[in-house]
Amino acid sequence: MNQPQPKPGILDIKPYIGGEGRVEGVTHLVRLASNENALGCSPKARAAYLAAGADLQRYPDGSAADLRAALGRTYGLSPDKIICGSGSEELISLLVRAYAGEGDEVLYSQYGFLMYPLCAKAVGATPVAAPEKDFRTDIEALLKAVTPKTKMLLLANPNNPTGSYLTRDEMKYLCENLPPRVLLLLDSAYAEFVEEKDYDDGKSLVDAHPNVVMLRTFSKIYGLAAVRLGWAYCSPDVAGVVNRVRGAFNVNAPAQAAGIAALDDHEFLQKTIEMTRMGRKFLFEQLAGLNIRTWPSVGNFILAEFGDKSEAVRNALKDKGIFIRQMGAYNLPHHLRITVGTMDDNQRLIDALKIARK
Numbered sequence: 070m071n072q073p074q075p076k077p078g079i080l081d082i083k084p085y086i087g088g089e090g091r092v093e094g095v096t097h098l099v100r101l102a103s104n105e106n107a108l109g110c111s112p113k114a115r116a117a118y119l120a121a122g123a124d125l126q127r128y129p130d131g132s133a134a135d136l137r138a139a140l141g142r143t144y145g146l147s148p149d150k151i152i153c154g155s156g157s158e159e160l161i162s163l164l165v166r167a168y169a170g171e172g173d174e175v176l177y178s179q180y181g182f183l184m185y186p187l188c189a190k191a192v193g194a195t196p197v198a199a200p201e202k203d204f205r206t207d208i209e210a211l212l213k214a215v216t217p218k219t220k221m222l223l224l225a226n227p228n229n230p231t232g233s234y235l236t237r238d239e240m241k242y243l244c245e246n247l248p249p250r251v252l253l254l255l256d257s258a259y260a261e262f263v264e265e266k267d268y269d270d271g272k273s274l275v276d277a278h279p280n281v282v283m284l285r286t287f288s289k290i291y292g293l294a295a296v297r298l299g300w301a302y303c304s305p306d307v308a309g310v311v312n313r314v315r316g317a318f319n320v321n322a323p324a325q326a327a328g329i330a331a332l333d334d335h336e337f338l339q340k341t342i343e344m345t346r347m348g349r350k351f352l353f354e355q356l357a358g359l360n361i362r363t364w365p366s367v368g369n370f371i372l373a374e375f376g377d378k379s380e381a382v383r384n385a386l387k388d389k390g391i392f393i394r395q396m397g398a399y400n401l402p403h404h405l406r407i408t409v410g411t412m413d414d415n416q417r418l419i420d421a422l423k424i425a426r427k
Protein backbone atom coordinates (compact mmCIF):
# COMPACT_ATOMS: atom_id res chain seq x y z
CA MET A 70 0.00 0.00 0.00
CA ASN A 71 1.65 3.16 -1.20
CA GLN A 72 -0.46 5.76 0.53
CA PRO A 73 -1.08 6.89 4.10
CA GLN A 74 -3.63 4.71 5.88
CA PRO A 75 -5.84 5.82 8.78
CA LYS A 76 -5.94 3.73 11.94
CA PRO A 77 -7.85 0.41 11.72
CA GLY A 78 -11.62 0.86 11.90
CA ILE A 79 -11.75 4.50 10.76
CA LEU A 80 -12.80 3.66 7.19
CA ASP A 81 -15.60 1.42 8.53
CA ILE A 82 -17.30 4.45 10.08
CA LYS A 83 -20.34 5.73 8.19
CA PRO A 84 -20.03 9.53 8.44
CA TYR A 85 -22.83 11.34 10.27
CA ILE A 86 -25.12 13.01 7.75
CA GLY A 87 -27.07 16.02 8.98
CA GLY A 88 -30.63 16.85 7.99
CA GLU A 89 -31.21 18.07 4.45
CA GLY A 90 -32.23 21.67 3.82
CA ARG A 91 -32.04 22.49 0.10
CA VAL A 92 -34.06 21.64 -2.98
CA GLU A 93 -33.59 23.04 -6.46
CA GLY A 94 -36.14 25.69 -7.42
CA VAL A 95 -38.05 25.80 -4.10
CA THR A 96 -37.68 29.03 -2.16
CA HIS A 97 -40.02 28.53 0.81
CA LEU A 98 -38.33 25.81 2.79
CA VAL A 99 -39.79 24.10 5.85
CA ARG A 100 -36.82 22.61 7.66
CA LEU A 101 -38.00 20.03 10.17
CA ALA A 102 -35.12 17.56 9.85
CA SER A 103 -32.56 18.68 12.44
CA ASN A 104 -34.41 19.59 15.65
CA GLU A 105 -33.42 23.23 15.21
CA ASN A 106 -35.34 26.17 16.61
CA ALA A 107 -37.98 27.19 14.07
CA LEU A 108 -38.33 30.63 15.69
CA GLY A 109 -34.75 31.49 14.77
CA CYS A 110 -32.43 32.72 17.49
CA SER A 111 -32.60 35.32 20.21
CA PRO A 112 -32.30 38.85 18.72
CA LYS A 113 -29.97 39.67 21.62
CA ALA A 114 -27.70 36.76 20.71
CA ARG A 115 -27.60 37.81 17.06
CA ALA A 116 -26.67 41.39 18.00
CA ALA A 117 -23.89 40.15 20.31
CA TYR A 118 -22.59 37.80 17.61
CA LEU A 119 -22.44 40.61 15.05
CA ALA A 120 -20.82 43.02 17.51
CA ALA A 121 -18.10 40.43 18.22
CA GLY A 122 -17.36 40.55 14.49
CA ALA A 123 -15.63 43.91 15.07
CA ASP A 124 -12.67 42.16 16.71
CA LEU A 125 -11.98 39.17 14.51
CA GLN A 126 -8.22 39.75 14.65
CA ARG A 127 -8.13 38.69 18.33
CA TYR A 128 -7.95 35.14 19.64
CA PRO A 129 -10.94 34.22 21.76
CA ASP A 130 -10.62 33.69 25.51
CA GLY A 131 -9.52 30.05 25.52
CA SER A 132 -11.03 29.49 28.94
CA ALA A 133 -14.41 31.02 27.96
CA ALA A 134 -14.40 32.60 31.44
CA ASP A 135 -17.24 35.09 30.87
CA LEU A 136 -19.44 32.46 29.27
CA ARG A 137 -18.78 29.97 32.08
CA ALA A 138 -19.54 32.69 34.63
CA ALA A 139 -22.80 33.51 32.84
CA LEU A 140 -23.74 29.81 32.72
CA GLY A 141 -22.88 29.54 36.42
CA ARG A 142 -25.19 32.48 37.26
CA THR A 143 -28.01 31.23 35.06
CA TYR A 144 -28.02 27.66 36.29
CA GLY A 145 -26.69 28.18 39.84
CA LEU A 146 -23.47 26.23 39.19
CA SER A 147 -19.80 26.70 39.96
CA PRO A 148 -17.97 27.91 36.81
CA ASP A 149 -15.01 25.71 37.83
CA LYS A 150 -17.15 22.70 37.02
CA ILE A 151 -18.21 23.99 33.58
CA ILE A 152 -16.40 23.39 30.31
CA CYS A 153 -17.41 24.74 26.91
CA GLY A 154 -17.14 23.22 23.48
CA SER A 155 -17.73 23.88 19.82
CA GLY A 156 -21.17 22.29 20.06
CA SER A 157 -21.89 19.58 22.62
CA GLU A 158 -20.81 17.22 19.84
CA GLU A 159 -17.21 18.34 20.35
CA LEU A 160 -17.43 17.64 24.07
CA ILE A 161 -18.88 14.16 23.45
CA SER A 162 -16.07 13.42 21.05
CA LEU A 163 -13.35 14.83 23.39
CA LEU A 164 -14.66 12.90 26.37
CA VAL A 165 -14.80 9.64 24.42
CA ARG A 166 -11.29 10.29 23.13
CA ALA A 167 -10.02 10.96 26.65
CA TYR A 168 -11.70 8.04 28.41
CA ALA A 169 -11.95 5.21 25.87
CA GLY A 170 -9.73 3.56 23.32
CA GLU A 171 -8.90 0.27 21.66
CA GLY A 172 -10.21 -2.75 23.55
CA ASP A 173 -12.68 -0.66 25.58
CA GLU A 174 -16.45 -0.75 25.38
CA VAL A 175 -18.66 2.32 25.14
CA LEU A 176 -22.21 1.59 26.19
CA TYR A 177 -25.33 3.31 24.84
CA SER A 178 -29.03 2.63 24.53
CA GLN A 179 -30.24 0.91 21.34
CA TYR A 180 -31.85 4.00 19.79
CA GLY A 181 -29.52 6.48 21.46
CA PHE A 182 -28.14 9.47 19.54
CA LEU A 183 -26.14 8.28 16.52
CA MET A 184 -23.03 10.26 17.43
CA TYR A 185 -22.37 7.96 20.39
CA PRO A 186 -21.40 4.80 18.48
CA LEU A 187 -19.64 6.94 15.86
CA CYS A 188 -17.43 8.61 18.48
CA ALA A 189 -16.67 5.24 20.06
CA LYS A 190 -15.60 3.79 16.70
CA ALA A 191 -13.46 6.84 15.96
CA VAL A 192 -11.22 6.01 18.93
CA GLY A 193 -11.13 2.28 18.19
CA ALA A 194 -13.48 1.38 21.07
CA THR A 195 -16.40 -1.02 20.67
CA PRO A 196 -19.86 0.55 20.86
CA VAL A 197 -22.26 -1.72 22.78
CA ALA A 198 -26.01 -1.12 22.44
CA ALA A 199 -28.34 -2.17 25.27
CA PRO A 200 -31.80 -3.16 23.99
CA GLU A 201 -34.73 -0.79 24.52
CA LYS A 202 -38.34 -1.57 25.33
CA ASP A 203 -40.89 0.26 23.21
CA PHE A 204 -38.39 2.99 22.25
CA ARG A 205 -37.53 3.74 25.86
CA THR A 206 -34.14 3.35 27.54
CA ASP A 207 -34.08 0.21 29.68
CA ILE A 208 -31.95 0.87 32.74
CA GLU A 209 -31.70 -2.76 33.78
CA ALA A 210 -30.55 -3.71 30.27
CA LEU A 211 -27.87 -0.99 30.44
CA LEU A 212 -26.63 -2.14 33.84
CA LYS A 213 -26.61 -5.75 32.66
CA ALA A 214 -24.49 -4.79 29.65
CA VAL A 215 -21.70 -3.31 31.81
CA THR A 216 -18.55 -5.46 31.61
CA PRO A 217 -15.04 -4.97 32.98
CA LYS A 218 -14.24 -3.38 29.60
CA THR A 219 -16.96 -0.72 29.83
CA LYS A 220 -15.38 2.70 30.14
CA MET A 221 -18.33 4.97 29.43
CA LEU A 222 -22.10 5.09 29.19
CA LEU A 223 -23.55 7.67 26.78
CA LEU A 224 -27.19 8.47 27.42
CA ALA A 225 -29.45 11.22 26.10
CA ASN A 226 -32.31 12.26 28.36
CA PRO A 227 -34.68 12.96 26.72
CA ASN A 228 -33.45 10.78 23.91
CA ASN A 229 -33.14 11.78 20.27
CA PRO A 230 -34.73 10.37 18.08
CA THR A 231 -37.30 8.54 20.23
CA GLY A 232 -38.39 11.52 22.37
CA SER A 233 -38.76 9.35 25.47
CA TYR A 234 -37.24 10.26 28.84
CA LEU A 235 -36.14 8.70 32.10
CA THR A 236 -37.53 10.10 35.33
CA ARG A 237 -35.50 11.67 38.11
CA ASP A 238 -35.88 8.48 40.19
CA GLU A 239 -34.83 6.22 37.32
CA MET A 240 -31.71 8.31 36.68
CA LYS A 241 -30.89 8.29 40.39
CA TYR A 242 -31.21 4.50 40.41
CA LEU A 243 -28.94 4.23 37.36
CA CYS A 244 -26.27 6.45 38.91
CA GLU A 245 -26.38 4.57 42.19
CA ASN A 246 -25.94 1.22 40.48
CA LEU A 247 -23.44 2.08 37.77
CA PRO A 248 -19.88 1.22 38.83
CA PRO A 249 -18.19 4.54 39.73
CA ARG A 250 -15.30 3.71 37.38
CA VAL A 251 -17.69 4.08 34.40
CA LEU A 252 -18.07 7.65 33.14
CA LEU A 253 -21.73 8.51 32.49
CA LEU A 254 -22.29 11.16 29.83
CA LEU A 255 -25.79 12.38 30.50
CA ASP A 256 -26.72 14.33 27.39
CA SER A 257 -29.51 16.75 28.32
CA ALA A 258 -29.57 18.53 24.93
CA TYR A 259 -33.38 18.84 25.01
CA ALA A 260 -33.82 19.45 28.77
CA GLU A 261 -35.39 22.89 28.39
CA PHE A 262 -38.30 21.50 26.38
CA VAL A 263 -39.33 19.01 29.07
CA GLU A 264 -42.20 20.15 31.26
CA GLU A 265 -42.85 16.85 33.06
CA LYS A 266 -42.53 17.28 36.82
CA ASP A 267 -40.70 13.97 37.36
CA TYR A 268 -37.86 14.97 34.97
CA ASP A 269 -34.50 16.28 36.08
CA ASP A 270 -31.71 17.53 33.81
CA GLY A 271 -29.03 15.83 35.93
CA LYS A 272 -27.15 18.72 37.57
CA SER A 273 -27.71 17.25 41.03
CA LEU A 274 -26.46 13.86 39.82
CA VAL A 275 -23.16 15.48 38.85
CA ASP A 276 -22.84 16.89 42.37
CA ALA A 277 -23.57 13.49 43.93
CA HIS A 278 -21.52 11.31 41.56
CA PRO A 279 -18.08 12.44 40.28
CA ASN A 280 -18.40 9.97 37.37
CA VAL A 281 -21.42 11.82 35.91
CA VAL A 282 -21.10 14.56 33.27
CA MET A 283 -24.13 16.58 32.16
CA LEU A 284 -24.00 17.91 28.60
CA ARG A 285 -25.99 20.86 27.27
CA THR A 286 -26.23 22.68 23.97
CA PHE A 287 -27.09 26.12 22.64
CA SER A 288 -28.21 24.53 19.35
CA LYS A 289 -31.77 23.67 20.31
CA ILE A 290 -33.78 25.93 22.64
CA TYR A 291 -31.36 28.84 22.16
CA GLY A 292 -31.48 28.52 18.36
CA LEU A 293 -27.71 28.83 17.91
CA ALA A 294 -26.93 25.64 15.95
CA ALA A 295 -24.85 27.55 13.40
CA VAL A 296 -22.42 29.05 15.92
CA ARG A 297 -21.54 25.65 17.49
CA LEU A 298 -21.74 26.04 21.22
CA GLY A 299 -22.22 23.48 23.96
CA TRP A 300 -21.15 23.01 27.57
CA ALA A 301 -20.76 20.38 30.21
CA TYR A 302 -21.16 20.36 33.98
CA CYS A 303 -18.77 17.87 35.55
CA SER A 304 -16.32 17.27 38.36
CA PRO A 305 -13.19 19.47 38.37
CA ASP A 306 -11.22 16.28 37.58
CA VAL A 307 -13.19 15.61 34.39
CA ALA A 308 -12.97 19.32 33.49
CA GLY A 309 -9.20 19.08 33.91
CA VAL A 310 -9.07 16.12 31.55
CA VAL A 311 -11.08 17.91 28.83
CA ASN A 312 -8.95 21.03 29.24
CA ARG A 313 -5.91 18.90 28.45
CA VAL A 314 -7.26 17.43 25.22
CA ARG A 315 -9.34 20.25 23.73
CA GLY A 316 -8.09 22.82 21.26
CA ALA A 317 -6.69 25.87 23.06
CA PHE A 318 -9.32 28.16 21.44
CA ASN A 319 -12.06 25.62 20.79
CA VAL A 320 -14.96 28.07 21.20
CA ASN A 321 -14.79 31.08 18.91
CA ALA A 322 -15.33 34.61 20.21
CA PRO A 323 -18.64 35.42 18.44
CA ALA A 324 -20.04 32.11 19.74
CA GLN A 325 -19.05 33.00 23.31
CA ALA A 326 -20.64 36.45 22.97
CA ALA A 327 -23.83 35.03 21.44
CA GLY A 328 -24.09 32.43 24.20
CA ILE A 329 -23.81 35.01 26.99
CA ALA A 330 -26.49 37.18 25.38
CA ALA A 331 -28.78 34.21 24.72
CA LEU A 332 -28.73 33.24 28.39
CA ASP A 333 -30.17 36.66 29.15
CA ASP A 334 -33.07 36.47 26.69
CA HIS A 335 -35.81 34.89 28.79
CA GLU A 336 -38.52 36.15 26.46
CA PHE A 337 -37.11 34.24 23.50
CA LEU A 338 -36.76 31.09 25.59
CA GLN A 339 -40.35 31.34 26.79
CA LYS A 340 -41.65 31.90 23.25
CA THR A 341 -39.77 28.81 22.05
CA ILE A 342 -41.16 26.68 24.87
CA GLU A 343 -44.70 27.82 24.09
CA MET A 344 -44.30 27.30 20.34
CA THR A 345 -42.97 23.80 20.97
CA ARG A 346 -45.72 22.87 23.43
CA MET A 347 -48.49 24.02 21.06
CA GLY A 348 -46.85 22.61 17.94
CA ARG A 349 -46.17 19.23 19.50
CA LYS A 350 -49.79 18.92 20.62
CA PHE A 351 -51.03 19.98 17.19
CA LEU A 352 -48.77 17.49 15.40
CA PHE A 353 -49.68 14.61 17.71
CA GLU A 354 -53.39 15.27 17.11
CA GLN A 355 -53.08 15.74 13.36
CA LEU A 356 -50.83 12.70 12.87
CA ALA A 357 -53.26 10.59 14.89
CA GLY A 358 -56.05 11.90 12.65
CA LEU A 359 -54.08 10.60 9.66
CA ASN A 360 -53.62 7.21 11.36
CA ILE A 361 -49.89 7.74 11.63
CA ARG A 362 -48.47 6.10 14.74
CA THR A 363 -46.31 8.29 16.94
CA TRP A 364 -44.45 7.80 20.21
CA PRO A 365 -44.77 10.14 23.18
CA SER A 366 -42.11 12.85 23.01
CA VAL A 367 -41.01 15.48 25.50
CA GLY A 368 -38.51 17.04 23.06
CA ASN A 369 -39.00 19.41 20.11
CA PHE A 370 -39.48 16.47 17.72
CA ILE A 371 -41.71 13.46 17.16
CA LEU A 372 -40.87 9.97 15.93
CA ALA A 373 -43.56 8.65 13.58
CA GLU A 374 -44.06 5.36 11.75
CA PHE A 375 -44.86 5.36 8.04
CA GLY A 376 -44.30 1.70 7.21
CA ASP A 377 -42.80 0.86 3.83
CA LYS A 378 -44.07 4.18 2.43
CA SER A 379 -41.63 6.08 4.58
CA GLU A 380 -39.08 6.95 1.86
CA ALA A 381 -41.79 7.79 -0.67
CA VAL A 382 -43.49 10.11 1.81
CA ARG A 383 -40.21 11.79 2.74
CA ASN A 384 -39.32 12.34 -0.90
CA ALA A 385 -42.78 13.70 -1.75
CA LEU A 386 -42.43 16.22 1.08
CA LYS A 387 -38.91 17.08 0.02
CA ASP A 388 -40.10 17.93 -3.49
CA LYS A 389 -42.30 20.56 -1.85
CA GLY A 390 -39.38 21.92 0.18
CA ILE A 391 -40.48 20.24 3.43
CA PHE A 392 -37.68 18.32 5.13
CA ILE A 393 -38.10 15.65 7.77
CA ARG A 394 -35.50 13.14 8.86
CA GLN A 395 -35.04 9.58 7.66
CA MET A 396 -34.15 7.08 10.36
CA GLY A 397 -32.33 4.41 8.35
CA ALA A 398 -29.08 5.09 10.21
CA TYR A 399 -30.90 4.09 13.40
CA ASN A 400 -32.14 0.86 11.80
CA LEU A 401 -35.60 2.35 11.69
CA PRO A 402 -36.25 2.56 7.94
CA HIS A 403 -40.03 2.71 8.46
CA HIS A 404 -39.86 5.72 10.74
CA LEU A 405 -39.35 9.42 10.19
CA ARG A 406 -38.50 12.10 12.73
CA ILE A 407 -40.33 15.40 12.55
CA THR A 408 -39.09 18.55 14.29
CA VAL A 409 -41.80 20.75 15.74
CA GLY A 410 -41.89 23.95 13.70
CA THR A 411 -43.86 27.19 13.74
CA MET A 412 -47.61 26.75 13.39
CA ASP A 413 -47.28 27.66 9.71
CA ASP A 414 -44.54 25.00 9.25
CA ASN A 415 -46.62 22.38 11.07
CA GLN A 416 -49.72 23.13 9.02
CA ARG A 417 -47.77 22.96 5.74
CA LEU A 418 -46.34 19.62 6.79
CA ILE A 419 -49.74 18.17 7.64
CA ASP A 420 -51.30 19.50 4.41
CA ALA A 421 -48.47 17.95 2.39
CA LEU A 422 -48.72 14.66 4.29
CA LYS A 423 -52.41 14.42 3.48
CA ILE A 424 -51.54 14.56 -0.22
CA ALA A 425 -48.38 12.40 0.00
CA ARG A 426 -50.21 9.52 1.68
CA LYS A 427 -53.10 9.39 -0.81
Ligand SMILES: Cc1ncc(COP(=O)(O)O)c(C=O)c1O
Binds near residue numbers: 103104155156258
Ligand atom coordinates in the same frame (compact mmCIF):
# COMPACT_ATOMS: atom_id res chain seq x y z
C1 LIG B 1 -29.03 14.21 21.90
C2 LIG B 1 -28.15 15.17 21.19
N1 LIG B 1 -26.96 15.46 21.70
C3 LIG B 1 -26.12 16.31 21.11
C4 LIG B 1 -26.44 16.91 19.92
C5 LIG B 1 -25.43 17.81 19.26
O1 LIG B 1 -25.68 19.11 19.52
P1 LIG B 1 -24.63 20.26 19.17
O2 LIG B 1 -25.24 21.05 18.09
O3 LIG B 1 -24.48 21.01 20.45
O4 LIG B 1 -23.35 19.62 18.75
C6 LIG B 1 -27.68 16.66 19.33
C7 LIG B 1 -28.03 17.27 18.04
O5 LIG B 1 -28.94 16.93 17.37
C8 LIG B 1 -28.54 15.75 19.98
O6 LIG B 1 -29.72 15.44 19.45
